[in-house]
Amino acid sequence: MSARNLSKVMSLVIVGVFAFSLSFAQEKASDDGITKMPDGSYRSKDHDESNRPDDDYLSKFAARDYVEKFMKRNIEEIYLLNVLIKNNPGKGWDGKYEELYKGYMAAMSQYYKRNLIYARDKLEKNQVAIRELFKIVIEDYKKQCDELLNECAGKVMLLHMDVSSRIDPDRYDQLWLNSLRLRVAYGQLDDAQRAEIEKYYSGAIYHLRVSRAYGVAILEDLAKDENERKAVTDKYRVMKADNRNRIFKQESK
Secondary structure, eight states, X not given: OOHHHHHHXXXXXXXXXXXXXXXXXXXXHXXXXXXXXXXXXXXXXXXXXTTOOOOSHHHHHHHHHHHHHHHHHHHHHHHHHHHHHHTSTTSSOHHHHHHHXXXXXXXXXXXXXXXXXXXXHHHHHHHHHHHHHHHHHHHHHHHHHHHHHHHHHHHHHHHHHOTHHHHOHHHHHHHHHHHHHHHHHHHHHHHHHHHHHTTOHHHHHHHHHHHHHHHHHHHHHTOSSHHHHHHHHHHTHHHHHHHTTOOOOOOOO
């Protein structure tokens, strides 16, 4: 074989290897629905040319700031939602949580591949999913607060109408303390509603937790005896753990 023919054969081999490598790389990149094109741009199965994100230099520069901010924010909110889900089993929230957890993982996959455009795209969608789940949890927690504080208001009112609260210093102090707790609890409920309007959903959860904490404290303090106080503590022990951002675990006997 002449040198010229050998050169042609080697060229064909190199081209073939390059084409195979390129197709393999595109196949690997498209495992998550995003394919890197030969010109360095990306295509996604979730987008067509009418809504595909821009991937020019300025878009990548802007995406970096967004990704750096929301990769931290999203994971913090996912951690919070994890506690909420674990402390409220059987309410049908698990499936939505698993979806947004996988969405965050997909976003981080693009981030570590240095594909900031689609990392941002997936983080934006992940933030929407997080907010939607927060809205569902907040509605449930507001109902819990309403029921709890209604019971507290009834007990404080009975104490207020009791004549002994006017002549017994200890009873008067108990009335004053729990009236103040009730005012703070309702104030926290109002703050939660404002936070929800401002789309500060994690903040709304914290306000609702504080409201519930004051409510439980009122019921424990106004229990007529030790047995009733223990019953209140047992009834709300999961709520008390959740108020402290802890996952309640049943102790094995």
